[in-house]
Amino acid sequence: MFEKLFEKYNQIIFFDTETTGFNPESLDQVIELAAISIDKHGRQQEMDEFIKLFKKPELPANITELTGITNETLSKGRDEKDVIHEFVNMIQYNGKTLLIAHNAQFDLKFIVYAIHRNKNRDWMQIFNDCDYLDTFTVYKDRRQYPHRLESAIVQYHLINKVKNSHRAIDDCRALIEVTRCMYEEKEDLDRYVNLFGFNPKYGPDEKRLKKVVYMSQSMDAYLGKPLYETIKKGV
Structure with missing residues (x-):
């Protein structure tokens, strides 16, 4: 599985976050961080951690309704610094790493702000050494709207194999299977590495990752043509 990607990477980490909202700059934080690492020999490592609230006194009711995560759950969680450290250690553990997420810009941005908040340059360097793959961008090139992870689960006939519970670890497991289906469908995932599409109606996120190329994607x-072919022809 993912043989072409493993020609370049020692490990692939599928990860997902649950958050209190959409604004990591000031108001919101990660409340659950999950990741599953797979190396080129098929060995897997998992993490799934809750993070205590420190930006808001209580979890918004709509987040509890969506995820099932409660204030009581988070009261037994860990400090952000410890969880981010565990995630960075997973990245560092096995050499060159490809990070994969669905709508990766969102999750990566929250991780970046968490690292900055903890003022650790070594962690940031380890994170910056990774490459990134956004399955949301790939899926928009392959299927019609809607493009959420749950839509991909249906389209790739994975309903009886995985679940989309809006819990980070479940979404990681689902993401592995969706990515596997994408890879078997067409072996061009390597062409999407560090390439993120954005909705032309809203434009790219102001907080851009340094090595990522951002391209308008309807x-x-x-x-039409795959997004990477658009870049190649300079259209």
């Missing part, structure tokens, strides 16, 4: 991108 909601009906599946009708």
